[in-house]
Amino acid sequence: MSEPATNLENLVAEAVGTASAASSSALNDDSAVAVNSQLNRPLYQSRIKVQSKLVHGTFRRIKWLVMALTLSIYYVTPFIRWNRGPGMPDQAVLLDFPARRFYFFFLEIWPQEFYYVTGLLILAALGLFLATSVAGRVWCGYTCPQTVWTDLFVFVERLFEGDRSARIRLDKEGWSVGKLARKAGKHAVWLLIAILTGGAWVFYFADAPTLAMQMVTFSAPMTAYIFVGLFTATTYTLGGIARKQVCIYMCPWPRIQGAMFDEESLLVSYKDDRGEKRGPHKKGTSWEGRGDCIDCGQCVAACPVGIDIRDGMQLECIQCALCIDACNEIMDKVGRPRGLIGYDTLNNHDRRKAGEPLRFRIIRPRTIVYAVALLIVAAIMVVALANRETLQLNVLRDRNPLFVTLSDGSIRNGYGIKIINKDTAAHVFHVTIEGPEGARLAGISADEVNPTEIAIGPDALKNVRFYVSLPKDRLSALDDGLAELSFVVTDETGRHTVRETTFRGPDQ
Amino acid sequence: MSTQKHTDEISGVETTGHEWDGIKELNNPLPKWWIYTFYVCILWSLVYWVIFPAWPYLSSGGWKHTAGSYGYTQRGEVSAELQKVAEGRAVFMKQIDAMPIEDIAKNDSLMEVALAGGKATFADNCAPCHGSGAAGGNGFPNLNDDDWLWGGKLTDIQTTLTHGIRWEADADTRQNMMPRFLDDKMLTREQINDVAEYVLSLSNKADDSAVATRGGEVFAANCVACHGADAKGNQALGAPNLTDAIWLYGGDKATIVTTLSHGRGGVMPAWGARLPGSTIKELALYVHSLGGGK
16 A cells, blocks of 8 residues: 555544543444445455444434335235236236236236336336436435345344344354354345245236245246246345445446436535544533544444445445434434434535535426426326227238239239227127228138128237229229228227228239 | 556545546456356356367368267257157148048138148249249239139149149149140131130120121130030130130230140149148148138
8 A cells, every 4th residue: 555645544543543542432333444445455355244233213214114115015016906807817917928918907008018118117217317316316225125125134134133233243253052043043034035025026927816825835837936036046145145235336326326416416425514523522521623523433333335424425325314313313412413414415515615505406407307308208108098099900911912813803902900909898890991982891711601790809809811802893993003992990889990001903 | 558556545546557548447356256256157168168069170171160068059959849840730730631621621720730831831832833922923823813724622622733734744633635726737827816806705805796706606616625615614624714804824815816826735743742641731721711712
């Protein structure tokens, strides 16, 4: 290492040197050194285990609430029922791959309507941009599945092994029956949660109660077991073992989100204008000429990714706001106002330093643009969904041969039509044509009773072939061998749809 | 590109020493799990080279490659797949072979197989003459229309396919002859012209009705034996219907004169010697389904 000129090194040296003399040592956590500090940088980095401390406060409560909400939605949704009529699946949210349908409550999407999912993804992206530009990495800190499951797994770890200091001690101890029991219990519960998570995933793709019964009686299809196994492995590994490594090394969001906030975004920050100069504080002494930060290290202890927020904005910080709760607890204890670490904007930090009044510019060009784009896309999707047709028709004219001359001199064209019945009930469809005078519609088989009456089941499509022939004496209706022709399909409830095509014959 | 390493003020990390347009790179440590995964991938590649085809080398016979201990080849994979398909198809082919052709036409699932097979076989064997859409051409019948020389029923089509028309190698081939009235000096040019006018008059295309009437007498003397008194043809003899709108060689005066003068004798191969019976049944069902089957 070269010259030790950085503030950081000085502070660490100070903290280490004055640890024994600190009178507020009851509040100090000397083992709390940031994982990404200059001293801890070998060439290849072993996983540094972060043992975060439990905090109490507003943001911890918000995080518990969000976790409960998101996990309930994830685990419970596959079991919600939705009646669609006889013969149709009754699961509210179902991705039916074999039948190629996506059911979402009252919606039913066919594969060719996949662009609705595109719209949904665009909405999600715009929503994310908007949220990030207003309040920083709220996705990362509160709602990201990696954060939620890691939080859950750490909660389980705390149940079995105790809080931070107890866990550090346990790791240092030799192996004993007690330690084995604790570790085994923790890993067992982790595996159980992972299996349930994997299970919930596959329940979105098949009927949940049926598959659940099959899984416990070991009669489920192999694919189900493979995917549950896969997700168990990934949940256990990513949530239990990898944890912050996912955020720091694997995930692209930290890099992208860093580009999405600006000087008016609310970010979890340490107000160094208030906190510096930091140092231990003896009870009863004045707070004049020094900062409010007593260098207790609680913010570092509470951090699930193990960084020091006082170093400033950094990639590893997922902005989960637990350091805010940790610091507020301490500030209450030493009788100083809360908010030494808090949601702050870069501009407000400069304004405070310059003595100007604070401004919270949540409504600004960037957020307005995101919000408007979001509304436009949402409106487009709502309109598209409202206008979704339940009867569709496609007509494919035979191209080889273009036309056939029959023995009586009439001209015949062949057509393959596809009638798509997206309704949840069966219907009988009547096919007619509108075209040159004298044109006759016929089925392809002479012994079909009613070729133009086609019965189609619910949620199904049917391919039917037709011949249209024009008698010899009507061939003058063709202009240069071409005439317009339309297929009209109606059902017994009055729905109808039209598809235009052409009728071709020899050039006159 | 300089090689001046220095320490970054903000993070306290050394740079790699390289610089691109003023941009430097911090030399942060790599996570161990990442490095080990990389090593495992390298080890896996060594295993792969031993098991699967991997390295090309030059030998006396040209470029070869190491085959791998597992013996995997793409050709082998394809032939295994084709084998599986043939086995699956064999179930249906046995049924098609055993059933009479009219019964197959009534069985929906067998028809699906037969039509698909017929379509594929048609493209391989029949399209060169009859066209990819079976529309034929001059001298090659259009199989989509409802005009048949030798009969359009399923059994008729099956027989035509099996034994062919004027196919010398087949003993049971369909045989007939359109005489060469001029070349064999059976009729004079004038008589040929007259009878051609008469034939055109049957489709109301004649120019001269007097000539056509004369031609009618020639017709009655020479043509009714095959083409019938009403000129509607005879499918047992393969004689075309001269009153309809479909002409195999052309329906204009000059072509009809040529036909009369020099005769016609198109050849249809006998596929019975070349294709199995079940395939011929599939073909017959397919052709019959093209819109003109009787």
